[in-house]
Amino acid sequence: MLWEPEHGGAEAAGRKDDLWVYWNAPTREDDTAAQIALVERVTHGNYQGLVLAPDQALALMTPVRRAVERGVCTVIVGSPLSIPASDRLSYILNDDEEGGRMAARRVALLLHGKGSVGVIGINPNISGIMIRARSFESYLAENYPDIHIVEKRMGSFNVPHEQQVAEEMLRSNENLDVIVALMWPSVRGAISTIENEPGKLSTKVIGFDPDALPFEANSLDSVIVQNTREMGYQAVDMIAARLHGTPMPPLVKLGPVLVTRENVNSKEVGNLTSMDWSKSP
Incomplete structure (x- = not known):
């Protein structure tokens, strides 16, 4: 996608x-x-x-x-x-700077300006990911001082590894409100971990660069495309x-565009995410 x-x-x-x-x-x-x-x-x-x-x-x-x-x-x-x-x-x-700000504003909306966040999927090999990570962190610090980033973890393209990272983060931060996943394998790992632990379903996931829009997962709040x-x-x-x-x-x-349950079926999102390249106008 x-x-x-x-x-x-x-x-x-x-x-x-x-x-x-x-x-x-x-x-x-x-x-x-x-x-x-x-x-x-x-x-x-x-x-x-x-x-x-x-x-x-x-x-x-x-x-x-x-x-x-x-x-x-x-x-x-x-x-x-x-x-x-x-x-x-x-x-x-x-515009990864705007993507970081977009994620920060979404976190603030979910938490009403107060809570805890974990960041996973930080990858120094991809410049855009580092830009969005810095933008997210600085925008939160400047505008929402009562929302705290309690842990940050490096990311990889290995979904089982990212699942393990998410498990460790949730174990060490029992009241974690939101996980922001900067890479899609990290999103997959976080969703899998939360969905398999019913006691963690209150933790929401905001992700980037989706290869699907799995909003059937209760833990997925939104993706930035x-x-x-x-x-x-x-x-x-x-x-x-x-x-x-x-x-x-x-x-x-x-x-980028923020995709949520409310707009996932819109024409704009459909055009943005369609994988049928052969029929593109």
Whole structure:
């Protein structure tokens, strides 16, 4: 659900701009070597553009630099790299600062301004996750001093490990009100732990970057979704414009959307999360 909507947006722009889109990805989120190999394929193949959602902020820098140096118009989507924009490198990023503030406001609404929060899924390899973590923490501290972050834990793409992390957090904080999970495997781990312990059902989960919308789980309060469909559309459109001599903007930020039980069946959320890329307009 996170990246197939981007596929739809990219295909829609490709049809409009008369560009063929080759779409591929590693089979696992943490397979950075496979993603590097895909970038190298584009760099040394007959491709005029590259749209990349980097799995790892540091490891992808050198492959991206090589692509740009070889004249491949490149757009980084989702989470940034520490490479400045140039005439052949642009960024279309999720506004992770707003995502962090959005999660903080949702926590404050749930807790009426007072309570305890645990944060899991902190991943220093993904810049966007670190941005949203800092934004969440600072916004709470500035605006809701009676809401306390009682524990923070690192995250991984391994759901059983994230379940163990959630179990440990709940054991050490018996009255924990909310878990904010910054990665979807962490959301899965937290939901599984809470749903299997009836005494913990009062703890609610707010998550990011869903691969599904499992609101049948009572513990899931809400998820914050990136607009990857628009990222894909704008990225391919920007590359097409650059190939026709129009400069690419250095940076575009797209706001995420808060999805709850109240709006999950809305047209906006349906368009945002649809994985049927073949029928994208």
